[in-house]
Amino acid sequence: MKEYLLILVGTVFVNNIVMTKILGLCPFMGVSKKLETSLGMGAATTFVLTLASASSYLINHYLLGPELAYLTTLSFIVVIAGIVQFTEMVIQKTSPVLHQVLGIYLPLITTNCAVLGIPLLNVQENHNFIESIFFGLGGALGFTLVMVLFAGMRERMEGADVPEVFKGSAIAMVTAGLMSLAFMGFSGLIK
Amino acid sequence: MLAALLAMSAIAIVLGAVLGYSAIKFRVDGNPLADKIDAVLPQTQCGQCGYPGCRPYADAIANGEADINLCPPGGEEGIQKLAELLGVEPKPFGSDAQPKPKSVAFIDENTCIGCTLCIQACPVDAISGAAKQMHTIIAAECTGCELCLPPCPVDCISMLPLEENVANWKWKYPVYALRPSK
């Protein structure tokens, strides 16, 4: 059980997929204007990612096997698209407000490189079923945590006296850069 | 090669089934967004946005036909609220639709001939009067939409901007020199 926790904590803090692996930047930049939207987006991405890493393991292990390995990326994308579409319908039904506020970024989860990246990493480091789920969950929670923190910072920066040239996404990029600088402090924490 | 096709089609079939089922189960209709947009609009029903009133403009924005900066009475904060609601970038006003200070219509009583054309034109029934009787505008109800100006045959209606008095005076945004006062 210890190594599962280690994977989980590892992917949330040490090698955070947004901060150290620099994956999933477009929703990270696009949705983090407001706290509620980033929470919603985080929840949606966690839901999709956990399902995706679970189903990608099953597909890779049982359906494709070694000789069809070249199909992994293709099949993963199809599965992820299916799951995202399913999630969009669930969200539209349960909370139309969140669906409207997330807007275009909800279907965009399909193209989120983190959502495809993590299953591929799972395959690369051939995690077993439980490990890949924890890895997916950890990656998504790391993504959500960092995006919510980033949304908090951006909401406070709204009122800052930022020079005209840097207003909006420019200062957001700088802040994201400094955030990943800070996350480098964790490097080496987990061997 | 055959196995690959089989595998992919298997995935496709499974996903198709799941999505088809959930499409039926999670059907949703109606568009609650239009009501929310209508709640933000200033309800002057003035038509300056090109739509016959606020509700049609709200529906137009909801299904994406209309832009959010066509409502001068809503002013700057109107666009801000619409942008926040729709999660888009707030756009400044176009050159034609500049917001004007809030004003109220006023009927010059010596030229009014009591033809009731303005009464029929007023979207919020803010003009009291009858055929051949004197007409007057209920200042409290008038939204300043200027729809009563064109139909008046004798042009006796003029728009008076609301002047500041002790009751509706507002504290101003504090301005202070960054340099020391001396």
Place this chain on the structure above:
Amino acid sequence: MAAFFSPFLSKPDTVSRIMLQVLLALLPGIAMYVWYFGPAILVSISLASITALGTEALMLKLRDRPVAPFLKDHSALLTGWLLALSIPPLAPWWLVVVGTAFCIVVAKHLYGGLGNNLFNPAMVGFAVLIISFPAQMTQWISPHGLGQIELTFADQLRYMFLGILPPNVTLDAITMATPLDTLKTHLHLDEPIRQILDMPIYGRLAGQGSEMVSWGFLAGGLYLMARRIISWHIPLAYLGTIFAMAGIFHLADPAHYVTPLFHWFSGAAMLGAFFILTDPVSSPTTHHGKLIFAAGAGLITYLIRAFGGFPDGTAFATLLMNICVPLIVLYTQPKIFGRKGRKP
């Protein structure tokens, strides 16, 4: 002009006086530093100050803001000093200049100048330097009396500015790793703590000279708390968490984990607790928020020191907790008057 709205009375205190107090509070630590490590630090502090003021003036000119009031508020000076104190005194001159310039320009003025920055400028500079120039950042000099070759002040200056060493002296001879660094390297070699601590570099509590410098910063910090410039919440929570964590690990496995006091008086713990974490702009404003912020920083500092890749985690802990400040403040809002539900 500002006196045209009520209230027309105000306390005579000003931002520059507050920052001045903090600068004064740094002096005991700097005195110890000079006493034990020689006057080289004064050179880098003055270099940092000149760069800080120069960059600040330049940025203010670019944003056509009045330069005088902002220069007199000493906030840029404080950032410069904190950065100079956290990098090796014998580091080449351009290291201090680049670091300070980066702090003032990127970490402070890009966000809008005084009061708008989200990260602690000094620590941003330190993090950039330690990641971009790891070699120069480990050239710490040894305290007096450790038998190392003593460079005269002139030699030190020549090395800092020209990079020339006296004829028969190699770089390794005059520099050494920080006590924390040597501890980590030797721990990796699985040597027991007792044996490591017998090395000449270690004094009674921690590093030979650096523990005295930490005492200096502790004295300065207590002065600040006495003058109510900083509140007790952040230092207490930060040092408390480090003490607790170190205590637990030390009790669990004394052979591999040093005593809490060692952690207190080594590296930038004291400097961080009283001067870096308590930067009012980048730390939370609510009392509970300060406690959570400092406790988190303490936890991360200990984790990086005990398990991480860098010798001292204070800088990264500060930056990581600065990221969480807006959220911490959002969720630790105190109950306002009339919402406390207090019925006597």
Place this chain on the structure above:
Amino acid sequence: MSALFKFHGGVHPPTHKTESTATPITRLPLPARLVVPFRQHAGDAAIPIVKPGDHVLKGQLIGEPQGFVSSAVHAPTSGVIEFIGPHPVAHPSGLPDICAVLIPDGKESWIEKVSVDYRNTPIAGLREHLRMAGIVGLGGAVFPSDIKLRPLRGHSIQNIEVLILNGAECEPYITCDDMLMRERAAEVVRGGEILRFMLGAGKVLIGIEDNKPEAIAAMRAAVQAEGLPFEVAEIPTLYPSGSAKQLIRVLTGREVPSGELPTDIGVQSFNVATAYSVARCFEQGEPMLSRIVTVTGNVTQPRNYEVLLGTPIADLLAHSEPKTDTRGYLMGGPMMGTPLPSTDVPLVKASNCFIAMSDALFPAPPATLPCIRCGRCADACPADLQPMDLYWFARAKDFGKTQSYHLFDCIECGACAYVCPSHIPLVQYYRFAKSEIRAREQDKLSADRARERHEYREFRMEREKREKEEKLRAKERAAQATKPAATGEVPTASDAAAEAQRKIQDALAQAKAQAAEAQPRNTENLTPEQLAEIAEIEARRARIRELAKSDVEAPKE
């Protein structure tokens, strides 16, 4: 002595009270002219019921209250109303307001004063009497006192346990309540008893800051003399302990819940000057015509005056001889007061103090720097708010956020701006944000009303259209029912054309017949002269027809 409680924060500005308490209250001689504004109280302005040129007696009603939250306005002395119209008033906006200018005749002839035995008059009658006597809170809010005495919504009688008389007067420089308590404690205490009786309150606490020992002694002596079970509590000097919510917390330990009224927790508070004017109103039958005012600051004779309402400030200040280096005047205290646009403004019920400002007493603060979030304002805020966050979002005009940080719980006491090391005019930002939010809520209300009216109009148009159609169809059905009985077959298109033609002919014939009958009337029984005259006119008409004909032909050749 009941236990005292503390509230969070508060500041200790230098009090400067001793200057103006040296000399007793002085009565000001009658000024040359009085300017009485009709909006001297919270709520809607009073409606003038006198015309220029009327002669009024001292104490005569000149302005009727209008609406629920309003109060009356009276003539401060006997004289002639010279003019009713806009006149500069002491308002931060500097805008004029409707005032009555009264020229005193010097006789000070009173109206017939009727004292009221409050013990056996119905409470509602007493409240109406207070409203028509223009009694309003003199602590600074000038809220009509009769509304504060009204039983809580839904309750028949008041369930007030504690009545508090607020003599704290925590603002620096102001000493009008202090001098009032020292010299007229008896009437203040009797006024307190009247208020206690009207509220049915069990206990009465009088809160006075401990920097006013003489006032405390005087009030205790008066309570003793009147034999009333009141308790004079000596509270620690701390600004803003005089604010109602904070004083209630200090004296009773209860916190008025945010957004609610003190009466919701069984407490009600009145300023001591209000109690005094209630006593004068019932015992001497005098409406509120004058008040105690402190004139202090950069003047040679700082002291308190009893001044008629409407006295121009210039006259009042002249008595205290302001020094030459005075650069401006302030109404109210230095923490919450407003700068006077000019001294040609009248004294109103809310003006408790005038301060002459000089650079020595009120030095210009150093340059304003950005907020460094040092947290001192949060430690000083008596409402436990986070002023730096409120400032941050008010400056960014993000009013939704300011409300989520409880902007409307801010009592604008100025403690935060007082301790701010960057000297930011924080209260000004909060006032700006509050004004904007109130204006937007007002717009929202009128927008909703406009939508309702628009939707009703649409509905009415639909209904009218439907009714018209039904009427039309009904008429057609009725017309249909009668016509087929006569012709039996369906008229073809050509028949229809012939039908129309026939109709036109009939109409033409009828018109010609009418023209023929139209004889010139009244041609019989005319006198000979009239007949001659008609003949001459006929002749002239004939000649004109000739000329007209010739002209018409002339151009043709």
